[in-house]
Amino acid sequence: MVKTMIKKTRITKQQWNVYRWAWFMIAPTIAGLFVLNIIPIFQTFFLSFFKSGAFGKGNIFVGLTNYKKMIADEQVWFAVRNTILYTAGVVPITIVLALFVAVLLNKKTAGKNIYRVIYFIPMVVAPAAVTMVWKWLYNYQYGLINHLLGMLGILKINWIDNPHVALISIIIIGIWSTLGYDMVLFLAGLQEIPNDYYEASNIDGASPARQFFSITLPLISPTLFFVSVTSIITAMQVFDVIYMMLDVTSPSYNSTVSLVYLFYNNSFKYSNKGYGSAIVMLLLVIILIITVIQNKLQKKWVNYL
């Protein structure tokens, strides 16, 4: 064992040169990653054991107090529930819709590029602006949606301030704004599938539905896996939409607040950065668990070419 390790470390001059170039080329990215992401992760972890002082000075070590408080805080568990419900609402629907649209737009349709752009636009617009527009659509008194419902003779719905509806309203925005991005990833995946398979199956007389389930789906599974893991992570971190849509004063706050929004309010609104850090550590643990499970499960259904 020791011998092989020594063997491995013997590197020729030429190899060193290659390595040095490689390090040089990725250094800016790595540096950015360290300064902006990796160091803050450890700082956040560290801070979660402190009662934060004013303006980042005079932090007091309090051990596990923040974590104990967190476990007893019902709002944290509301936030866990809301975050998971949001993810469970957004991710599956978005993936199914995005895959469906991607398959359609992968065909030789007239004006498919225009459609692709249209689906992708929500991804480009700033989430804050998107939410402002949706907020007007959802407005109880004067919103377009309630106006249309009124014309159909349906009672007005309080999209934002009704605790039973607000999360659904937010999920709708979430689906609308991530659909285009997932679709583009699927389109890329679809174009990797060699056309030969489809031609062969055509000769065998396979129906389009059969082609989809027997060729497209298995061969796009690596993309599907990538998309599902990344969209779950993004969905678990939902913040902007809820932040723009609802304030702590809203009756829907407890039924919509996400872990990141709760972290933000505790850290910045109530100036308790230590407690906020503890909340975010909980989120990190939840996301890590989900991601590990997904990685374990992928062996069962993902086909790599």
Add this chain to the structure above:
Amino acid sequence: MKKTVVFKVLALVVATGLLGGWSSKKGRIKKAAETSSSGSVTISYACWDSAQADKLRKVADDFEKANPGIKIDIQVSGWNDYWTGLEAAATGGSLPDTFWMHSNNIYYYASNGQLLDLTKYIKKSSDIELSKYPAGLVSIYSLNGKQYAIPKDYDTIALWYNKTLFDKAGISYPDETWTWDTMKKAAKKLTKSDGSQYGMCAGLHNQEGYYNFVYQSGGEIVTPGNKSGYAEDATIKGIDEYFSFVKEGLSPQIYDDQARSQAIMNGQCAMGLFGSWNLSGFAANDFMKKNFNCAVLPSANNGKRATIFNGLGNAIAATTKHPDEAWKWIEYLSNEAGQKKQAELGIAISAYKGTADTWTKAYPDFNVKCYIDMLSYAHIRPYTHQTSVWEDKSYEMLKGAYAGKEDVSTACKKTAQMMNEAIAAE
């Protein structure tokens, strides 16, 4: 091979995505401006009211003309973002040179050495004399005998009413004879059963809402002994009276700050409580000009009067690189001429003695004099060392009672407990 690549990418996404998202939220307020290339100094001035900022720009233009070599960079953000941004900037040591201060936050900033002590500048200045400003405001912005901000303006809360709707219902306009009962009766007459029109706009708001009722009722939010007053009977009675408008269907439930003024601007509600800082916005709205006027707040049924009174201060960052230039700007804003100019522009009720009447002339369409008339019985907006910590949390705890889902007295007692814990932690 491909599999491991995917996994590695995922691992990175987990790590980076988590923290990348939030860092963008902070630091909205820009770093203090540096000396520009032409040799002139730029002083940044941060505030949270865009309507005022436009008019302040005119004052800044005059200042720049009088002081060549100093440029003023006005930075506006919304109330919530302002304080989050300011705290982030202070933590990073990059506060704007000059900025607005509020009674909620003055102690937090002053006691932690973030603000420049203005005492010696005031002493040296021939233009500034603290006795010319309302004593209550001067003392808010001083700590341990040092002055950390100079009062910029003050504000009170008045009752706004829709003349057209009052005429239609055949009710006489609100005046100083009005009490809680008169207001309730009028609200009932002005409410339509189909929900198309409400007599009152009683949104969930403290300063422009239940705080006024609390002090009219003889209660208090913070006791002289620096404890919560939420559990006092008179306080509960005041809050109960304010919340009763929603409970009796005389006001829509409004939780959003902006939605309150929208509710009167589109004719949905006939009355509402609004602070004097809304004037620039109201005067720019044709519907308001045509239909609305304001009056002093009604008294409690026993005749006790109150309104919530507050005022902002102009402060300088302790970390500024150009304290002398920054002081020149603050001095310009605070002396008699500057305060008068701001009053003429209608920016806010200027704090300097004798300039308030000038402000009323900027709004000839409304009876804005009522804001100044109320000063004699006005209460300073309640504050402790870290007001913002318990103030928003109080909303969270009261909103159930506001919506009629919880008993007001129970909610108030819970709020008092939370607030006492928060004050103890200050």
